[in-house]
Amino acid sequence: MAILISDKTRILIQGITGREASMVTRHMLDYGTEILAGVTPGRGGQEIHGVPVYDTVKAAVRRHGCDTSLIYVPPAFAYDAVMEAIANGIKLLVIITENIPQRDAVRFLYAARQSGVRVIGPNSVGIINPADRVKLGAIGGDNVERCFVPGRVGVISRSGGMTAETSWMVKRAGYGVSTSISIGGDALIGSTIRDLLELFEHDPGTEAVVTFSEPGTRQEEEAADFIEKGGFTKPLFSYVAGRFTEGMPEGTVFGHAGAIISGGRGKPSAKMERLKRAGAHVVDHFDQIIDELRRVLK
Amino acid sequence: MGKLLEHHSKELIRKLGLKVPNGGVAAAPKEAERIAAGLGSPVVVKALVPVGKRGKAGAVKFAGGPGEAGAAAGELLGMTVGNFPVEKVLVEERLDIREEWYLSFTYDKEKKMPVVIASTRGGVDVEEITRAHPGSVAVRHIDPLLGMADFQAKEIWSDLGVGGKLILAATALLVKLYHLFERTDASLLEVNPLAVTSSGELAVAASVMSVDDSAMYRHPELSEMVQLGSERAWRPLTDLEKRMVEVNEADPYRGTARYTEMPGGDIGFMCGGGGGSLLLFDALVANGGRPANYSEVGGNPTEEKVYGLTRGILTKPGVKGLFAAHNITNNTQVDVLARGIVRALNDLGIDPSTFPVVVREAGVNDSAAREIFTAAGVEYYGEEITMTEAAARMVRRMGAAYPGYLRREGN
Incomplete structure (x- = not known):
């Protein structure tokens, strides 16, 4: 079992003909993930690695019944692409596009909430469910097993690259992942750590969750509140990077757009403290994830 | 923003x-005087710097007439507010x-x-x-x-x-x-x-x-x-940072190479991506290392970009070692990183047997990267060690190369 995606997921890729999207399409297919359709306006009727391309999401959904869209369109067109997906009944959106204007993100995230559509990202590298060999996005590249093997640990990462490294640490500890999710490095994203902990709580295939965090936002504080309210009862292992930023002048941006310390809020040390208080296994050094997983999961 | x-x-x-x-912008006291005279009323003179809470910082002054306005501008134009030198003032009717x-x-x-x-x-x-x-x-x-x-x-x-x-x-x-x-x-x-x-x-x-x-x-x-x-900066960009922006902008659609100078430090920090850099910087500091800069390199940059950034990192005075590391990459070709880094080392005549260089680059094409680094005499690791272990190794190398490194002030 896993969360969000499985071998039943009916996948569409918006912006499939782009350079990166086309490469990712090939890697996804090589991994065994079924991709039903792609959309690029003006390229309808073509194929990308055997995947049929349509001009509109409407046509792709009508023909293939897609329920999930992976969005690779450039920032200037992302807003319209997301609204198109929502308007055509897509239920899960994974937005890879980076540098989407904040105003556009706020608007489409609002529209998605109103329509009950789940959004991962923007600025995500994707999601993977290794047991079903389903991945959406560049996550794992062309050598997926290096980092992602099937197992019972969920991974949530605010950093795309660290989604792989964190899953690799889980593997190194002797376990595997149920689902690994790169939730996006932006300050404004569709699904937060708290939202995904809720899904992992209800997934019988997930025994524990590891999170990789950065400075900024209130995601860790919200996750801690959620745990204390009894919303998440499985073991949670957390690492928060960027403690050195606390010695820097306020307003400095390091790491992703979400990693900004402002007004004393969003400090890694405060996040670690808060998560500890809620009962999470918070590690000082990333390598301790391995020992902690072995100690707690046995 | x-x-x-x-x-x-x-x-x-x-x-x-x-x-x-009503008002105008002045870069010299005389100019401020003229604007105040034109307004013909008491004025406010404000430092034009991208910093909040200027009132508290003493960067806003009131003046009764042109003479006082000129004097106020004179004071402000010599000031630095929140690390930003005041180059212009705004003179406005009060x-x-x-x-x-x-x-x-x-x-x-x-x-x-x-x-x-x-x-x-x-x-x-x-x-x-x-x-x-x-x-x-x-x-x-x-x-x-x-x-x-x-x-x-x-x-x-x-x-x-x-x-x-x-x-x-x-x-x-x-x-x-x-x-x-x-x-x-x-x-x-x-x-x-x-x-x-x-x-x-x-x-x-x-x-x-x-x-x-x-x-x-x-x-x-x-x-x-x-x-x-x-x-991204709490102060104006330094000359080196400006050069690194140029390196990045030369090919804006092929990967990113961001560079921030840190005060002091001696380890050149050539790392990525966003989260990985945060972790690696923390790990160096936790081991007693002193990074001379911060960087974020990712998104599959070109060899030229990697070369330019590495050169810049090594050019900062006081840099006595180089740490190049990433998380295991999803799509960044690490053999390209290897070529850029090794070219910069060679061009600067750096000998990795005396100048500590530790690399941990695993991911796409890492067997080729291993060959390139090893041939250049660089201490290379792929996925046989973790990121944290690589950072510890870097600091140990600094300790071995520079006696007393770990006992110096700040540790």
Whole structure:
């Protein structure tokens, strides 16, 4: 079992003909993930690695019944692409596009909430469910097993690259992942750590969750509140990077757009403290994830 | 977000037909004198720097006439405010203010909505207003798709106890400023104080504005006003940082190479991506290392970009070692990183047997990377060690190469 995606997921890729999207399409297919359709306006009727391309999401959904869209369109067109997906009944959106204007993100995230559509990202590298060999996005590249093997640990990462490294640490500890999710490095994203902990709580295939965090936002504080309210009862292992930023002048941006310390809020040390208080296994050094997983999961 | 200096945001606000104090920009005391003489009234002289809380920093001065204005400008032009040297001042007529209000627009990151904050008790920090007069602050979220309706703006002021002719003017002003906030892709627009003058007029006495870097492609009209990437620095960019921006911008669509100079330090830090760099920097510091810079390299950069950045990193005075590491990459070709890094080492005549270089680069094409680094005599690791272990190894190498390294001040 896993969360969000499985071998039943009916996948569409918006912006499939782009350079990166086309490469990712090939890697996804090589991994065994079924991709039903792609959309690029003006390229309808073509194929990308055997995947049929349509001009509109409407046509792709009508023909293939897609329920999930992976969005690779450039920032200037992302807003319209997301609204198109929502308007055509897509239920899960994974937005890879980076540098989407904040105003556009706020608007489409609002529209998605109103329509009950789940959004991962923007600025995500994707999601993977290794047991079903389903991945959406560049996550794992062309050598997926290096980092992602099937197992019972969920991974949530605010950093795309660290989604792989964190899953690799889980593997190194002797376990595997149920689902690994790169939730996006932006300050404004569709699904937060708290939202995904809720899904992992209800997934019988997930025994524990590891999170990789950065400075900024209130995601860790919200996750801690959620745990204390009894919303998440499985073991949670957390690492928060960027403690050195606390010695820097306020307003400095390091790491992703979400990693900004402002007004004393969003400090890694405060996040670690808060998560500890809620009962999470918070590690000082990333390598301790391995020992902690072995100690707690046995 | 990129910050706009005050005279720029006021220019945008003036174009909306709203009242903004008359004035001008001066780069020398004489110029300030002339502007003050032209205004023919008491003036306010403000340092034009992209820094908040200028009043508290002593960067706002009042002057009775041209002579005083020139003197005030003279003082300010020699100052540094929040690490920014004052190169220009804004000389404005001093309004006859009856009341000071507050108005701002920004995004509430938790609710993921635009939000307006309004108060009839302005003139001080919004944090202070909220603390001292919680009842006189209105915080309202705005539907991002529908925008701000006139009646909603009117309700805000009415809730704050504003009535009569002022409520009409305040409603129109709020709606106009929200449109400006939206239309310019601003991330913050703050008017503080929003002045009610003795003649009962509303005037934008001071404004702060920043816009979203990511949206600049659709705002050529703002390009002259905004310093891109200014949010990433707490001080003006250094010469080396400017050169590194050029290296990155030379091929903007092929990977990113961001560079930030740190005070002091001796380990050149050539790392990525966003989260990985944070972790690696922390790990070096935890082991007693002193990184000389911060960097984020990712998104499959070209060899040229990697080369340029590595060269820049090694050029900073005091750098006595190089640490090149990433998380296991999803799509960044690490053999390309290897070629760029090794070329920079060779060009600078650096011998990795005496100058500590530790590399941990695993991921796409890492067997080729291993060959390139090993052939160059560089201590290379792939996925046989973790990122944290690599950082510890780097600091040990520094310790071995430079006796007393780990006992020095700061450790």
